[in-house]
């Protein structure tokens with residue numbers, strides 16, 4: 001588990017090998033196992049495999065191009081009307097999804113949409129999402145075509161015990 005957390009890196013290049021339905025299911029189950037305030041689970045997940053839609057998502061901003069190349073893109077959305085904590089809850093779900101991808105030998109990257117209103121509107125239009133949903137991020141996932149070293153980034157200076 002700890003090794004998987006350290007091995008997770010942002011993977012932005014993918015082989016053409018498909019991601020299976022079973023792998024997608026595993027990642028979604030991991031995402032929905034995340035903690036959420038009062039266990040409201042104010043999240044929705046759109047699984048985008050259609051190449052035309054992925055191409056459109058890739059154009060949402062200058063750092064979202066990976067969506068065109070990854071065989072699957074998860075779009076993590078929140079329902080703000082159901083919880084003030086939707087951002088935290090959907091972020092926890094996104095991290096779980098990324099860790100599950102790593103555990104499966106896949107790679108992915110968090111591509112932020114929130115809090116850029118224009119980007120959120122663009123995604124909402126492409127995927128015909130309800131006005132009440134806010135797309136937190138895209139998560140392109142595929143078989144890694146790049147390798148990155150595991151790391152901890154542990155910094156003792158950021159750790160504080162008891163009162164400062």
Ligand SMILES: Cc1cc2nc3c(=O)[nH]c(=O)nc-3n(C[C@H](O)[C@H](O)[C@H](O)COP(=O)(O)O)c2cc1C
Nearest residue numbers: 008009010011012063064109110111112113137148
């Ligand atoms: C909130 C958030 C937004 C991010 N947005 C993008 C993005 O739009 N495009 C991208 O390529 N990477 C994005 N990333 C990935 C970061 O660049 C990456 O996590 C960071 O450089 C550390 O590298 P690592 O994930 O390999 O440890 C985002 C990460 C987070 C947490």
